[in-house]
Amino acid sequence: MPRLSSNFVIFVPFVVQSLLWQKGLAVCLLICLRQSDGSLLLAANRDERYDRPSSSPLLWGGKPRLWAGRDDQAGGTWLAVNEHGVVAAVTNRPIDVAPPKPTAGCTGQTPATRAQPPSTGLPGDQLNRPSRGGLPLLACRQATAKAAAMKTQEHLRGVAYNGFNLLIADRAAAYIVQNTGQPVLDSVSVGMHVMANRGWDDLADERVALAFGLIEKAGKGLHSGDTAQALEAMQSICRFHGQRGEPSLCIHSSLGGTVSSTLLAVSGEGKLLSYLFCPAAPCRGQYEELAGVLF
Numbered sequence: 001m002p003r004l005s006s007n008f009v010i011f012v013p014f015v016v017q018s019l020l021w022q023k024g025l026a027v028c029l030l031i032c033l034r035q036s037d038g039s040l041l042l043a044a045n046r047d048e049r050y051d052r053p054s055s056s057p058l059l060w061g062g063k064p065r066l067w068a069g070r071d072d073q074a075g076g077t078w079l080a081v082n083e084h085g086v087v088a089a090v091t092n093r094p095i096d097v098a099p100p101k102p103t104a105g106c107t108g109q110t111p112a113t114r115a116q117p118p119s120t121g122l123p124g125d126q127l128n129r130p131s132r133g134g135l136p137l138l139a140c141r142q143a144t145a146k147a148a149a150m151k152t153q154e155h156l157r158g159v160a161y162n163g164f165n166l167l168i169a170d171r172a173a174a175y176i177v178q179n180t181g182q183p184v185l186d187s188v189s190v191g192m193h194v195m196a197n198r199g200w201d202d203l204a205d206e207r208v209a210l211a212f213g214l215i216e217k218a219g220k221g222l223h224s225g226d227t228a229q230a231l232e233a234m235q236s237i238c239r240f241h242g243q244r245g246e247p248s249l250c251i252h253s254s255l256g257g258t259v260s261s262t263l264l265a266v267s268g269e270g271k272l273l274s275y276l277f278c279p280a281a282p283c284r285g286q287y288e289e290l291a292g293v294l295f
């Protein structure tokens, strides 16, 4: 396998406890390793209500070809990748103004308390409420991350969404769109970063701090330059449980928890190397390599 260099970006949105599930705020964990040679490693724990239906990663129709799991309730996805090596992933985030009526899921819908936007043609529109899960799909219809970022920015000028973090990356560039009421687009530098529902590298968020700690601890596995070894290390991180009362990256509660986990590896040339998917909490299930099945 091609080797991974040591620089990377960590993107860890949403991680919440049972109380937030009860409030309807879902949580997600997303880790993106962006390297100086352009290669990418993305890891995503999808944290959802257990009763929200979804499908395993599949080939979506249209061009360019893209692959993504599907939120069967709203029709969007939490993570997508296309044939050009553009990856995009979204997580929910609290909004600073006009607090939303609680919704379920990483790819929930705009609450009824907000003004309804015009139809966007994206998943979720059957209720005229744009699903944030449509945003990775919109991004991955572009040939480059830069084009995807521009397209997303243009789209967001006319459509109001609930709060979210959206990561878009390819071998040449990476961007983050943070929406806490007003979408803001920033570029993502090569290096290590952690994002939770409050923003970049917020060590006040115990799970961001936890993720940094685990990455540091796994250092050799992630920094060895070997893709398979890095993926193995990332699996361990995605499975991590803290001691009682401590934060975890794989979560469980009565209403929801980590329902699946995905690991993606893209080479510095934009070639899709690995698409590992675990259709259950990664502490309980096994990752299956889908690259040979999907691509």
Ligand SMILES: [Zn+2]
Pocket: 239, 241, 250, 251, 252, 258, 281, 282, 283, 284
């Ligand atoms: Zn677990």
